[in-house]
Amino acid sequence: MxxxxxxxxxxxxxxxxxxxxxxxxxxxxxxxxxxxxxxxxILFGTNLxxxxxxxxxxxxxxxxxxxxxxxxxxxLVAPTATLIEIKNYxxxxxKNIVIPDHVSKFVxxxxxxxITNHEDVITKFTVIDKKDVKLQCRYCEKTxxxxxxxxx
Numbered sequence: 001m002x003x004x005x006x007x008x009x010x011x012x013x014x015x016x017x018x019x020x021x022x023x024x025x026x027x028x029x030x031x032x033x034x035x036x037x038x039x040x041x042i043l044f045g046t047n048l049x050x051x052x053x054x055x056x057x058x059x060x061x062x063x064x065x066x067x068x069x070x071x072x073x074x075x076l077v078a079p080t081a082t083l084i085e086i087k088n089y090x091x092x093x094x095k096n097i098v099i100p101d102h103v104s105k106f107v108x109x110x111x112x113x114x115i116t117n118h119e120d121v122i123t124k125f126t127v128i129d130k131k132d133v134k135l136q137c138r139y140c141e142k143t144x145x146x147x148x149x150x151x152x
Contacts, residue, residue, distance in 0.1 A: 026057030111142035
């Protein structure tokens with residue numbers, strides 16, 4: 001009898017697959033997207049073998065697609081990720097996630113004295129380092145590294 005070396009997972013009929021997530025960031029992506037509160041079927045894996053990255057993570061979300069801002073959130077946490085949209089079991093779109101040049105609305109400034117933390121002002125950042133993912137606030141100019149991101 002031949003030994004089975006793969007785990008087979010059902011394909012999703014409609015929804016999104018986020019592939020090539022850095023393995024250590026899978027749970028951060030799940031939390032950031034509030035998938036723990038989602039009633040749709042979700043499958044995730046972490047520390048999966050990857051020829052390109054050594055280890056990777058994967059999240060499949062049934063019946064859910066992500067808007068532009070959500071894709072930008074994913075890019076900040078998992079810049080190597082690939083987004084695959086599926087309809088009727090067929091891939092309709094597959095794209096590598098790209099870190100945007102500017103981010104607004106969904107990351108909190110780390111500076112407790114920043115105007116965005118005291119008044120009803122939308123946060124705005126310039127991405128100043130795409131390799132290590134660092135943001136600079138447009139209001140107070142404080143730099144925030146990816147380990148300190150708080151998503152709002």
